Amino acid sequence: MSDQATARKFLLANASFSILTGITCLSAAAPIAGLLMYASPDWMPLVLRLMGLGLLSFALIVGSIALHPRLSRFWTMQIVQADLGWIVGTAVLTWLYAESFTTLGLWVLWSVAALVMIFALGQYRGAKGIKPATTDVTFAIDEGTLVASTRRKVKAPQNVVWQIINDHPAYADVADNISKVEVIEGDAIGMQRRCYGPHGENWTETCDLYEEGRLYGFTVHTEADSYPYPFETVQGRWSVNGEGTDSEFLIEIFVKAKGNAFARAMFNKLAPSKFSGLLERLGDRWADRMEKAI
CATH class of the missing domain: 1.20.140 (Butyryl-CoA Dehydrogenase, subunit A; domain 3)
Known part of the structure; x- marks a missing residue:
């Protein structure tokens, strides 16, 4: 145990x-x-x-x-x-x-x-055997939207960290809620990728923010009839900043639930306990890959 x-x-x-x-x-x-x-x-x-x-x-x-x-x-x-x-x-x-x-x-x-x-x-x-978390996961509410931030410092240069966080198919290897990621078309701004959940559910995302070597962002097409989750909007931002052999990556996920004010408030209240462990494991696994890549 x-x-x-x-x-x-x-x-x-x-x-x-x-x-x-x-x-x-x-x-x-x-x-x-x-x-x-x-x-x-x-x-x-x-x-x-x-x-x-x-x-x-x-x-x-x-x-x-x-x-x-x-x-x-x-x-x-x-x-x-x-x-x-x-x-x-x-x-x-x-x-x-x-x-x-x-x-x-x-x-x-x-x-x-x-x-x-x-x-x-x-x-x-x-x-006495519990070690403090090295991946920092925080949650905040911004005008009804839940903002989940995952921050982690790693012993790896920025170019190595960028190469790993920009490897879209490999994202499925570190995220519990993703079983497969495939790039459909394009590169940088306008790029489209398809993500698959653990039970075969899938959705598409479009890159709407990109700075080579530093950050990118995707908007999920929640308006599609095939989108499987009860979210009105979902956006993600992945970024890295580094100096020498030390870097820090940041993942920010912005989620606005569907439904009335009560339904959204309940989601914002319950989601942190459900997703904090998932995001922490994601940060830990990514950091492990980055530090082993140098």
């Missing part, structure tokens, strides 16, 4: 346990207070309900971290620290007020702390 998978597994277990504990505190605060303490104060059920709300909020945060396509080492370690804080808090509470808790109450508190410790250790074990 990979480090990311290990950390993700324990984060999800942590979130699930927090949800279960939070719901229990909210729905049975008074009985739980009676089980935990010999003489439960009147305010104890309120404290348990507030703790339940806090645990549900915590579970939402942990779950969002765990389900992100690129698991963050930094945020996973923040959850580890929060878990350690819970364990330390339990130790201090039971040491200072041990006589206030029933034997069952002490067992419950330390059993929960033991589970939290397991989550913390599993998360830490996974997180």
Whole structure:
């Protein structure tokens, strides 16, 4: 199991346990207070309900971290620290007020702390092996259009990088969503290429921007009856800048979804989680080719 998978597994277990504990505190605060303490104060059920709300909020945060396509080492370690804080808090509470808790109450508190410790250790074990992403993928919204940017620095001169990003048929070798690319006609401005998806779906694109050795751009013919995706407009820009043996390439994809404002807003909200991993892998694979080509 990979480090990311290990950390993700324990984060999800942590979130699930927090949800279960939070719901229990909210729905049975008074009985739980009676089980935990010999003489439960009147305010104890309120404290348990507030703790339940806090645990549900915590579970939402942990779950969002765990389900992100690129698991963050930094945020996973923040959850580890929060878990350690819970364990330390339990130790201090039971040491200072041990006589206030029933034997069952002490067992419950330390059993929960033991589970939290397991989550913390599993998360830490996974997180310490997660390496920061070298391909930077970001998303932005510009007047309803989703802009996905993929940026990567490589140890290769600009001419080598340009040769590889301008090799259109080879694009299918590095992009998960493309199975084949063929140049139909032309070169530079006006060039047309046909792209095929993983299930045989295909569409045409026309080059509308070109600077030899530096950048090119394509507009996808989404208006065609055969276009398979629910996008109103799609444009792409591929560019490279370099100095000496170091370069940086940038891919920008501009997508405007079809439908009403709500449909577009939902697409813009959900698309980053679906496509960030794909774009990161594209950047990594291209960089690998560029650095091996020199």
